[in-house]
Amino acid sequence: xxxxxxxxxxxxxxxxxxxxxxxxxxxxxxxxxxxxxxxxxxxxxxxxxxxxxxxxxxxxxxxxxxxxxxxxxxxxxxxxxxxxxxxxxxxxxxxxxxxxxxxxxxxx
Numbered sequence: 001x002x003x004x005x006x007x008x009x010x011x012x013x014x015x016x017x018x019x020x021x022x023x024x025x026x027x028x029x030x031x032x033x034x035x036x037x038x039x040x041x042x043x044x045x046x047x048x049x050x051x052x053x054x055x056x057x058x059x060x061x062x063x064x065x066x067x068x069x070x071x072x073x074x075x076x077x078x079x080x081x082x083x084x085x086x087x088x089x090x091x092x093x094x095x096x097x098x099x100x101x102x103x104x105x106x107x108x
Contacts, residue, residue: 001060001069001071001105001106002105002106003060003062003069003103003104003105003106004103004104004105004106005103005104006085006102006103006104007104010058010059010104013058014055017051017054018051021047021048021051024043024047025044025047028040028043052074052077052078053074055077056071056072056073056074056076056077057105058104058105059102059103059104059105060072060102060103060104060105061087061089061100061101061102061103062100062101062103063089063091063093063094063096063098063100064098064099064100064101065091065094065096065098066091066093066094066096068091068092068093068094069103070091070092070093070100071105072087072089076089083099085101085102086099086100086101086102087099087100087102088100
């Protein structure tokens, strides 16, 4: 897997997905919330799963301590502490906790 520094295209991809999430959330809330809250909650959970799954397939992290680059699982992506373009993770190589830097993944 080839990792690279983030570029404007990566940032825009995240922003577009977040805008889609907000538009769908507000639109469905206006229609579904008065009597169909369960459907709305299920839809919101599915949207969050969609974004987190997309993120863990398109981004990786670099350990601040040893420089090891790694992808993480859906559960780690969903449950770990987010910082601005970093994530607090335990490195698979050096086994130390650090603020891992967010990297893009080239899938070519």
